[in-house]
Amino acid sequence: MVVLFAVGLYIVLTSQNLLKKIIGLNIMETSVFGLIVTSGMVDGGSPPLLGRGLEAPYASPVTHALVLTGIVVALSVTALALVLIVRVKRECGSIELDELLEPEE
Amino acid sequence: MRSALALVLVVVLAALMMAGVSQLPPPGEADQAVHRHVAANYLADGVEEGGTGNRVTAVLLDYRALDTYGEVVVIFAALIAVLLVRSAGGPRTQPPPRRVPVSPVVDQVIRLMTPFIALFALFMIIEGHVLPGGGFQGGVVLGALMILLSLALGPDRLRGALHTGALFWLRAVAPLAFTVSALAGLGLVGWWFALPEPGWMREFALVLLELAIGFGGAAALTGFFLSLEEDIHR
């Protein structure tokens, strides 16, 4: 999980292309979600479904709920980022950071 | 030079995190903190209080209803943000895009599969509180279906089919449904976001919420796709 987080962060920091930055961001997000879910896992445990004849030990439902919400949040941020990238592409012609920064400096 | 600096920073951070994470209780053991405390309580409550088999849905919609409310608001905010931020409107500069060249085979398969996918999505949403599944997952499947359809039939026909006014209401259905149920909770049980007493009322409320979240999610996904698609071709 940690390695994944580090890789994602590295991409976000160094990549020139805005799209790659967003992909890096997503990698980081998945690594955090991975950590949350695994922390709630139980060896040989069954999904927390009562009344279906599955017995304890159950995996912790709280972590699953957290991840669900987290994924939705990550999705929305990424969607907004993509739309912004499309807008930058249309209005500046390119999404390479170094080209973009020239005209401004 | 910049990348070297970034590399050093990331390596240092990774080392720190490794030290931190390694101290965590090893995953997989049944008796460590995560399970004992809050989770155990949710599990122990069992069917009679939670009213649902799927404890995850119980946690989502009952114990931590505010989180899910926040989440639904986030999705909605992202949707209207996308609409707000989209590059300026104005007429299409290029001619209407010819459809993405989809081979007839794929086209037929999509048309064939549509009803089944829709059914499966609905099943996931409705049965969410018993079997694994639930509002969001169902919503995503439904959204994916919409995108497939627009690929097959071409976005304009899809967009035409949904009257713009209705589109807005459809998008707002999820947060509104939640607010209504929260108010209902206040009215009936005396606390915001509380679910009515167990029994058929709670089942009904849960299904209602799941449906709302499902359609809200689907509307959001289609909204994202349509505006992106429209921008790219503009």
Next chain:
Amino acid sequence: MSAAVHLLPLSVVLPITAGVLAPALFHRRHNACSWWAITAAALTLATTLTLVSEALDGGLVRYPVGGWPAPYGIELVFDGLGILMGSAAGLLTLLILIASRAFVQTEATPQRHSLFHGLVLINLGGMNGFLAASDLFNLFVFMEVFSISAYALVALARGPVAALAALKYLIVGAVSSMLVLLAIALLHAQTGSLNMSDIGDRLAAAQAPAAAGLALGCLVVGFLVKAAVFPLHFWLPDAHASAPSPVSALLSGLVVKMGIVGLIRTRMLFAEADIFSLVALDLLLVWLGVAAIVIGAVLAMIQRELKLMLAYSTVTNMGYIALGLGLATPAAVGGALAHMGFHALIKTGLFLSAGALVLSTGLSRIDDLRGLAQRMPVSSAALTLALLAVAGLPPTAGFVGKWQIALGALEAGQPWLIAVVMSGALLTLAWAIRIINSLYFLPPARGQVLTADEAPLSIRAPILMLGLVAMVGGLAGAMVLEWIEPLSFRILEAGHGH
């Protein structure tokens, strides 16, 4: 448990529902939408104020959501921070909405009005929720609510600059959110619960100091980014300068303060757990504060654009607040909290009046705005009042915070900090005078005659009110400070009488 308790979730749900309904109801009738938004904001303010009166005499207002008690369900708590920042958020969002009636016409195309108002209301709901959250994950969710609306609002303005600035803000914001989420994961893995005070009690039992340390580190860095404290502030100037003025007022005045609120919540959590002493954290805050004050002021001085100067001045004032918190003496923390409230007020006045000038002249560089006072007397007067306040002259609202932090520095035995506080004030005054100079005393440059006419009443009324309140705010200093007294003590000991 009087009925007023039920108002707490209302203060969160009401603005959000109004925000959600706005695009649906009004995507055709545009100006009706702004009235809808203004009424919704006014109602939220009323709810918050009743809550404030309830909290002032009744102490903490607790609300278990959905009926489930604390560690299992989510609990909303309305404490000192809620009083201070909740009322500020409600009042200022209302004023910003009133002022934005004129701004939005020019900035956004008609059909986007309803979207703009929707997002602003959702932002307000998100902030109210963030202030009341005492559950860590709930804090994160509401943080995302108001962050996403903030990212979008920055990108409202046309043109590539705004889009790029919004994207930069988004990426940095998303990274900081991920850090916070990582910290939540770590804390949850160790203690199993998400309620902050509950985590605090159980953290010691978990005997995992390195993991707790890492969680603290992630939380602090995450919130420092959101609060734009010095080294992590680079996203702020572009975002605030390119955003339309009411949005930058919202951002500088309120959203940035939420980062500080997050920092306070983290400090309270870890102080309660007291696994390791927080001296390192305080020292970090002090040094970051000092750096922010000096560098923010210096950068503000060399700017040519009016709104960029105001953006850098936000960095300076955030530095003051961080410094006050870092000193961790009752006076300093009281000063920091007072400054949070007062600075929100002043900065909104500053950005709105500056926006009024930029809106009617279309020019944003200081040299182009020369001699504008004759053409736009009211907005220039409001801007001058707000500038004097941000510089922290005695009777103004800005003075209270600086005075208390200087006293706190003495109490903490660091007299050299007073020099920093004073130099910050002097540098701010330097660039403030530069603006006033060009507005009032310099003849229009290159003889171009400024044809700008005075801003419409819907802008002039709020900015004049903000200017006057900022100018005289200092006189209410004693009252506000003793209002905050219990809160600063609670923050310091993270009082076990939670």
Next chain:
Amino acid sequence: MVTELFDLRPVLAPLVSALCALGIVLLGHHERWRIALSLAAAVVKFALVWSMLPATLSGTVFVFNAGEILPGLPFAFRVDALGMFFALVSSTLWVLTTIYAIAYMRGSHALRRFFGFFALCISTTVAIAFAENLLTLFIFYELLTLCTYPLVIHSGTLKARRAGRRYLAYTLSGGAALLAGMALLYHLTGSLSLSQPGLVDPATPPKTLLILFVLLIGGFAVKAAVMPLHAWLPSAMVAPTPVSALLHAVAVVKAGSFGLLRVIYNVFGVNLLASLGYTAVLAVIAALTIIVASLMALRQDVIKLRLAWSTISQLSYIVLAACLLTPLAALAAVIHIANQAFAKITLFFVAGAIEKRTGKTRVSELDGLGQIMPWTMGACTIACLSFMGVPLLAGFITKWYLSAGALAAGMPIYVAVMMLSALLNATYWLPIIYRAYFKPCPDPSLSREEPEILLLGPILACAAYVVLLGIGAQAPAMPFALAESAVNFAFGLELSRP
């Protein structure tokens, strides 16, 4: 003996001219209103201040408390003897200066702004005089700086703006030092009140006392133009004459020296300072300033610059007298505030009249003016003689008491300094008189004709007052008695004078 009496007048006096300033700004564009308002305000203020004189003489002290701005710091006014003295001098002179300004400024630009700030300026001066604690004093001290800034750069030329910037730089950094000192004082003693002869408790460690002394004195010294910090005064001469008259004879400079007296007598208290010995150092600095400034005045050919340098040296008289810490010297210090004010303002009026009437601004051009403007030059001669310390004139009394005080303090060296400065004064005042009377007027076109009555009136009034002060020192209604009671209060002893 001191009975505290609650009264509204101490607030009304500054309030009156503040309201007048507001009135002028609002409806000042037509001249009739502007003159009427300024004159009315001047007279009302004059009457208010004088109405309080008999009560203060008999020992009752008027107090007005408007509640606390910051914990432990009320916004309050207190009319004690020293405050009354300063207010008396400034309000009397303000009436004369307004009359003079109306005549002098007729026809120049932006008069509405000029008179507005002019009135505001004097209201802050009187408020400083009546301030009960250092915080209220500091509020109006900073406001004074901001009100005089537009007056200094009134002409709007580049030179004026640069002078204004330098003026601001000096005075605001002085203000910052003062604020730091106040913070330290509040930290040590918990209050900033000026109502008792000594606030600081002698037990505090000497090192902090030294820092406190340097900060407070440094803050006020800037405005009192003590040598190292005086550079702003000559450059501020670029302002129109009534402004430099008001600035350098009544308002700004005197506020600085008044503040110094407050710090020495009310904050530290005489006996504490005697034990500490810091004032000896300050006395040396003041003496040096007197000598060097007089030498500089010699070299200046432009009348106004010569007056400026002479002001610097005169002000250090007050500082020197205060630092000798003996009752007699203290009396000299307080009296000199009035003597210097009246004499210096006469000279400024004369310089203004000459410039207005004949366009001459340099000393070398003054030949033969005695014939052309006998009355004006007559007043000028009286003022110059008074500076030189000729008996029967105001200047003599200060020198007399100062030397007596110096002897009492066992420092004869300062008597020598007095003599040397009298000599130096002679060297730079006599040439003016000599040129005016004993040199034929080179320019025949100038007919014998006095400047218009509105200018001449104030000149003669001031000159007459200088003479009156000189002769009638012991007369009952004269400010002398007031000075005595101020000194008694400071030294806490009963002077045997009836």
